[in-house]
């Protein structure tokens with residue numbers, strides 16, 4: 001995972017204060033994660049790390065775009081995303097139910113930010129992708145509408161069936 005190496009920050013060597021790391025990536029980043037739900041991903045991850053004597057505060061800003069299929073017409077659409085999150089890394093042993101708090105005991109000396117960036121990206125992917133009104137593939141929409149009308153025509157009309165029943 002050579003590509004991931006640059007994400008591994010040996011935090012013990014950092015001076016107290018603020019540090020900024022900026023990573024710009026395409027979808028090769030996801031090779032390590034078997035992630036292929038969306039395509040053509042491009043993102044910039046800005047990692048703001050504030051180191052103090054007892055903890056570090058991580059502010060992660062993730063911006064970019066990816067390609068997904070429209071749920072209405074099936075054509076590609078480009079989805080922008082922007083996500084900002086904060087994590088606390090506390091030095092020492094401990095446990096927390098709060099998933100924004102991570103404890104780093106004495107044996108730890110580096111953090112792989114790729115994993116955090118990956119998680120934030122996954123939560124940035126919206127569940128439903130639909131073109132803006134008017135941007136859908138009109139040919140496809142027309143065909144879907146035609147099929148829908150045909151379906152209704154083929155459906156038996158319960159009222160009509162009832163009348164037929166009475167006639168018998």
Ligand SMILES: [Zn+2]
Pocket residue numbers: 070071072073074075130131135136137
């Ligand atoms: Zn569409």
